[in-house]
Amino acid sequence: MMPTSGTPIFVLKEGTRRDRGKGAQFNNIAAAKAVADAVRSTLGPRGMDKMLVDSLGDVVITNDGVTILKEIDIEHPAAKMIVEVAKTQDDEAGDGTTTAVILAGELLKKAEELIDQNIHPTVIAQGYRMASDKAREIVEGVAAKVGLKDRDTLLKIARTSMSSKAASSHSDLLGDVAVKAASLVAEDRDGKLFVDEDNIQITKKQGGSINDTQLVEGVIVDKERVHPGMPQQVDNAKIAMVDAALEVKKTEIDAKIEITDPSQLQAFLAEEESVLRRMVDQVKKSGATVLFCQKGIDDLAQHFLAKAGIYAVRRVKKSDMEKLAKATGGRLVTKLDELAKDDLGYAKLVYEKKIGDDEMTFVTGCKNPKAVSILIRGGTEHVVDELERSLDDAVSVVSVAIEDGKYITGGGSTAMEIALGLRDYASTVGGREQIAIEAFADAAEIIPRTLAENAGLDPIDTLIDMRKAHKNGNKHAAVNVFTGKIEDARKNEVLEPIRVGLQALSSATDAAVMILRIDDVIAAKSGGGGGAGGKGGAGAGGDDHGDSEEY
Numbered sequence: 187m188m189p190t191s192g193t194p195i196f197v198l199k200e201g202t203r204r205d206r207g208k209g210a211q212f213n214n215i216a217a218a219k220a221v222a223d224a225v226r227s228t229l230g231p232r233g234m235d236k237m238l239v240d241s242l243g244d245v246v247i248t249n250d251g252v253t254i255l256k257e258i259d260i261e262h263p264a265a266k267m268i269v270e271v272a273k274t275q276d277d278e279a280g281d282g283t284t285t286a287v288i289l290a291g292e293l294l295k296k297a298e299e300l301i302d303q304n305i306h307p308t309v310i311a312q313g314y315r316m317a318s319d320k321a322r323e324i325v326e327g328v329a330a331k332v333g334l335k336d337r338d339t340l341l342k343i344a345r346t347s348m349s350s351k352a353a354s355s356h357s358d359l360l361g362d363v364a365v366k367a368a369s370l371v372a373e374d375r376d377g378k379l380f381v382d383e384d385n386i387q388i389t390k391k392q393g394g395s396i397n398d399t400q401l402v403e404g405v406i407v408d409k410e411r412v413h414p415g416m417p418q419q420v421d422n423a424k425i426a427m428v429d430a431a432l433e434v435k436k437t438e439i440d441a442k443i444e445i446t447d448p449s450q451l452q453a454f455l456a457e458e459e460s461v462l463r464r465m466v467d468q469v470k471k472s473g474a475t476v477l478f479c480q481k482g483i484d485d486l487a488q489h490f491l492a493k494a495g496i497y498a499v500r501r502v503k504k505s506d507m508e509k510l511a512k513a514t515g516g517r518l519v520t521k522l523d524e525l526a527k528d529d530l531g532y533a534k535l536v537y538e539k540k541i542g543d544d545e546m547t548f549v550t551g552c553k554n555p556k557a558v559s560i561l562i563r564g565g566t567e568h569v570v571d572e573l574e575r576s577l578d579d580a581v582s583v584v585s586v587a588i589e590d591g592k593y594i595t596g597g598g599s600t601a602m603e604i605a606l607g608l609r610d611y612a613s614t615v616g617g618r619e620q621i622a623i624e625a626f627a628d629a630a631e632i633i634p635r636t637l638a639e640n641a642g643l644d645p646i647d648t649l650i651d652m653r654k655a656h657k658n659g660n661k662h663a664a665v666n667v668f669t670g671k672i673e674d675a676r677k678n679e680v681l682e683p684i685r686v687g688l689q690a691l692s693s694a695t696d697a698a699v700m701i702l703r704i705d706d707v708i709a710a711k712s713g714g715g716g717g718a719g720g721k722g723g724a725g726a727g728g729d730d731h732g733d734s735e736e737y
Contacts, residue, residue, distance in 0.1 A: 222291020280582020503665020
């Protein structure tokens with residue numbers, strides 16, 4: 187018998203790929219850096235846009251980091267973790283997605299150099315965690331206060347978030363719209379302000395120009411009145427919101443009505459008519475002059491409503507009904523019999539207007555609207571879509587600034603403060619972690635550096651000048667990408683909410699630490715047609731070449 191000691195033992199299934207040790211780490215880091223590089227050129231007012239074409243040929247033109255990363259089909263698992271950073275940033279702060287991704291990529295790049303010098307990844311991870319905590323303290327230290335009444339500062343914050351987007355040339359108008367919208371829907375809960383962005387409805391219709399974009403202190407419902415005999419506009423409208431059909435109910439079970447005599451048919455139709463008439467009378471009795479119905483309205487009921495001079499809209503979306511209730515101060519009624527005067531909402535004017543090809547109902551001039559609408563106009567579909575993304579960011583940053591009541595300066599100034607503060611802090615920390623803290627400080631400088639690169643400035647000179655200014659105590663010294671000089675960010679009105687900075691720090695650190703701690707990637711071979719093959723273009727070929735290219 188031959189000894190069996192030389193026989194290989196297969197623990198993993200055949201075809202499973204496995205990367206270990208530094209190979210796995212460097213591979214993951216390379217993937218994460220590739221994602222960061224994909225959005226790097228979009229940072230700042232001088233950043234460029236990306237055109238993304240999907241497999242169906244749909245085009246998206248955007249500068250928004252999270253949109254770019256969501257649209258690209260990313261296969262590598264470590265790269266997907268970086269996309270998560272952008273998504274978290276977008277959910278929490280609404281802006282700063284590109285910043286967060288670039289920072290995560292740079293943290294990993296610096297860590298790679300340290301791993302090369304045989305510093306253990308857990309030491310780096312520990313150092314990064316300490317640095318992130320310290321950086322949060324530094325950010326809190328340079329933050330200034332802002333309140334709901336501070337319209338001027340909020341407008342600057344909104345305009346800063348748009349400065350890098352296509353909307354920047356119209357940022358005065360759009361910023362004003364964003365600030366008004368967020369201020370109107372802000373609610374006081376337990377002494378803290380809260381802005382629910384779901385109460386700001388953004389409706390887009392191509393056509394007109396960007397200057398036609400407007401804020402409606404009320405709601406725009408994308409529906410027309412149900413009957414041409416109804417008034418086209420109603421002043422001082424009393425609005426009923428009903429989640430019940432103005433139709434004769436069909437029975438749930440199969441029922442047969444046998445009519446044996448012509449007079450019975452007449453009686454049957456008359457009864458149906460009187461049921462509908464009673465329903466309309468119920469609406470009229472409540473004093474309502476406008477009716478929004480979540481379900482259907484029968485043709486005959488439409489006739490009676492038109493006769494009564496009531497403006498009615500049917501099949502309104504549930505979300506629109508909720509916004510209507512918040513805007514007009516009315517209550518949503520699910521039983522028509524229960525409709526009373528107290529349930530009605532109020533709007534100064536309800537009218538129908540043709541926007542583009544569609545008739546829409548505008549509910550405007552609400553007394554104290556807790557829901558508002560923004561109607562976006564623009565030359566082409568792609569312009570309107572990108573405007574929506576810009577406005578969405580602007581509304582988000584104003585909202586989080588109102589909620590947190592603090593803002594910081596942009597243009598790389600806060601990042602440079604972090605870098606300076608961390609270098610001082612590193613020297614007070616014993617052990618090897620201080621090397622990782624210094625690496626974090628270097629990584630923070632990627633923000634001003636990228637801003638300078640995108641503006642065609644010399645990044646080294648810019649960094650040296652900025653460090654000097656910050657060393658001399660000018661905490662708000664930032665790179666002015668238009669003049670190429672180092673100037674005070676407050677003077678240039680480059681402001682952002684504190685949450686954008688804090689969230690970018692924590693998401694980027696968390697993702698970087700998680701990727702650093704991975705030293706083994708075990709990837710199962712994908713089955714033909716399933717897994718990777720299920721994606722449009724890959725076909726069942728994901729089976730064979732997927733192994734060599736995916737990781």
